[in-house]
Amino acid sequence: MQQFTVPQFIDVESKIIGPITTRQFLILLSAAIIIAISYKVFDFSLFLFVGVLVRGLAAVFAFVKVNARPFHLFVLNIVQTSRRPRLRVWNNKINFIDKAEIITPISVEASAPPRPVFKESRLAELSLIVDTKGRYRGE
Numbered sequence: 001m002q003q004f005t006v007p008q009f010i011d012v013e014s015k016i017i018g019p020i021t022t023r024q025f026l027i028l029l030s031a032a033i034i035i036a037i038s039y040k041v042f043d044f045s046l047f048l049f050v051g052v053l054v055r056g057l058a059a060v061f062a063f064v065k066v067n068a069r070p071f072h073l074f075v076l077n078i079v080q081t082s083r084r085p086r087l088r089v090w091n092n093k094i095n096f097i098d099k100a101e102i103i104t105p106i107s108v109e110a111s112a113p114p115r116p117v118f119k120e121s122r123l124a125e126l127s128l129i130v131d132t133k134g135r136y137r138g139e
Contacts, residue, residue, distance in 0.1 A: 023070070024062040031058030 013021040020028075031054050038050040066074040125138050 027058050027062040031055060 013023060016022050016025060034054050035051045038054070039047050042050060061071050064071040128136050129138055
């Protein structure tokens with residue numbers, strides 16, 4: 001029997017530059033590019049504001065973890081929860097009933113044909129038909 005090694009620590013990201021992972025490096029690199037573009041486009045006071053804001057957001061998204069998960073997954077979960085809340089609240093007090101909403105129930109016994117009751121021997125025959133994929137036709 002062939003032996004396989006089971007990977008350990010699969011949730012640990014690989015480090016590329018010291019303690020910085022690939023994801024963190026890409027976030028910081030994109031923030032540096034945005035800051036460089038804002039230096040060329042904006043005047044100095046607006047550049048300082050945008051630079052501080054982008055650097056802060058990049059640091060939060062790169063290094064902050066919430067419940068041992070990266071911050072961008074936390075933000076993604078917040079957005080998904082706010083768009084589609086999963087909490088359903090049942091209100092058992094009926095405030096208003098419209099007469100059009102009241103539907104008379106249809107008798108189930110009258111509309112459905114009676115179901116046949118199978119004996120044990122018939123069940124064995126049916127299971128044989130199913131097991132043989134219909135090749136055995138039965139009696």
